[in-house]
Amino acid sequence: MAMWQSVLRRVLLFAITWWILVEGEVRSWWFGVPVVLVAATASLVLVSPTTLVWFELARFVPFFLVRSFAGGVDVAWRALHPGMPIEPHMIEYPTRLRPGLPLVFLANTVSLLPGTLSVALNTGFLNVHVLSGRRELQSELESLEDRVAALFGITLPVPSRGVI
Amino acid sequence: MILSDYVAAVLLLVGVFFFLAGTVGLVRFPDVYTRLHALTKSDNVGLGFVVMGLAVEAESWFVVGKLLLIWMLVLLAGASVAHLIARGATQRGVRMWTD
Amino acid sequence: MQLFNLALGLLLLMTLGGGIWRALRGPSAADRMLSVQVFGTAAVAVLLLLAQAFGQAALRDVALAFALLAAVTAVAFVRRAWAEEVDCDPE
Numbered sequence: 001m002a003m004w005q006s007v008l009r010r011v012l013l014f015a016i017t018w019w020i021l022v023e024g025e026v027r028s029w030w031f032g033v034p035v036v037l038v039a040a041t042a043s044l045v046l047v048s049p050t051t052l053v054w055f056e057l058a059r060f061v062p063f064f065l066v067r068s069f070a071g072g073v074d075v076a077w078r079a080l081h082p083g084m085p086i087e088p089h090m091i092e093y094p095t096r097l098r099p100g101l102p103l104v105f106l107a108n109t110v111s112l113l114p115g116t117l118s119v120a121l122n123t124g125f126l127n128v129h130v131l132s133g134r135r136e137l138q139s140e141l142e143s144l145e146d147r148v149a150a151l152f153g154i155t156l157p158v159p160s161r162g163v164i
Numbered sequence: 165m166i167l168s169d170y171v172a173a174v175l176l177l178v179g180v181f182f183f184l185a186g187t188v189g190l191v192r193f194p195d196v197y198t199r200l201h202a203l204t205k206s207d208n209v210g211l212g213f214v215v216m217g218l219a220v221e222a223e224s225w226f227v228v229g230k231l232l233l234i235w236m237l238v239l240l241a242g243a244s245v246a247h248l249i250a251r252g253a254t255q256r257g258v259r260m261w262t263d
Numbered sequence: 264m265q266l267f268n269l270a271l272g273l274l275l276l277m278t279l280g281g282g283i284w285r286a287l288r289g290p291s292a293a294d295r296m297l298s299v300q301v302f303g304t305a306a307v308a309v310l311l312l313l314a315q316a317f318g319q320a321a322l323r324d325v326a327l328a329f330a331l332l333a334a335v336t337a338v339a340f341v342r343r344a345w346a347e348e349v350d351c352d353p354e
Binding site for chain 2: 017019020021023024065068069071072073074075076078079080084086087088089090107108109111112114115117118119120121127129131
Binding site for chain 3: 172176199208227
């Protein structure tokens with residue numbers, strides 16, 4: 001049942017993409033239908049079915065747009081400022097997400113947000129290059145990870161502030 | 165010029181500004197990691213504004229859709245490539261710059 | 264608007280200058296790869312501006328293809344040409 005739903009969703013996704021690509025040209029569906037089916041099949045083989053919570057997506061998109069805009073402003077300001085105010089350092093963020101698509105999504109999102117660039121994705125750790133020392137980066141990354149988890153319908157354990 | 169022309173012009177100018185800022189970062193920043201910050205973030209925001217500026221005056225919704233599709237593609241590619249370059253640089257032992 | 268778009272396109276071409284400078288200057292291979300990325304994104308923006316300035320819808324498709332190619336090129340380059348020199352690549 002769930003399999004059929006994800007097949008249907010993928011087909012719909014690629015059909016919409018095709019429809020946009022050909023700018024609504026009706027005759028192109030002769031070619032489009034097989035392409036959409038092949039693309040949907042290939043995508044299911046390459047990326048196994050994933051849950052995506054649509055309501056969370058609607059929350060994530062504005063958050064992402066605002067934060068990545070802030071990221072652009074932040075780095076543009078630092079680049080143009082005569083004194084170039086940067087103090088780069090590297091941090092190691094312990095991830096709670098398991099390896100897979102959501103974790104990759106997290107790493108990519110981190111790179112677009114203000115002052116952070118994901119450098120290496122190891123088991124259990126994400127190495128983040130920070131452009132300038134400031135703020136509570138740890139809690140910011142935690143809340144981002146929570147958002148990503150919610151987006152993919154995953155429940156994460158509460159972050160452990162352990163002794164290391 | 166009508167209102168939408170002005171809106172489009174402002175959005176496009178902002179977009180180009182971010183591209184230029186990204187290039188300044190590419191030239192000025194001291195190491196590969198900081199340059200990656202400049203590029204991935206400002207170029208993506210820059211392209212976002214260019215896409216918005218063009219969308220305001222697009223002749224159909226399909227064009228708007230295509231512009232958004234292109235932006236999302238570049239966003240995804242930019243972030244992934246930045247990660248790969250950064251990871252490659254650490255594996256090769258490229259030192260990061262500190263004060 | 265046509266002239267305006269063209270002028271902006273020219274300004275964006277200047278960013279390619281910065282990219283070329285970085286590619287020549289290096290110092291590391293990673294720095295040179297950065298310029299590949301600049302070219303990709305800036306070229307997409309220029310093509311989109313031209314598509315609208317000249318009313319050439321086909322240029323938008325060129326931009327799309329460019330975006331795809333730039334991504335594939337950069338990933339292939341990092342994973343093949345560059346990463347091969349690094350012994351361990353756990354994947």
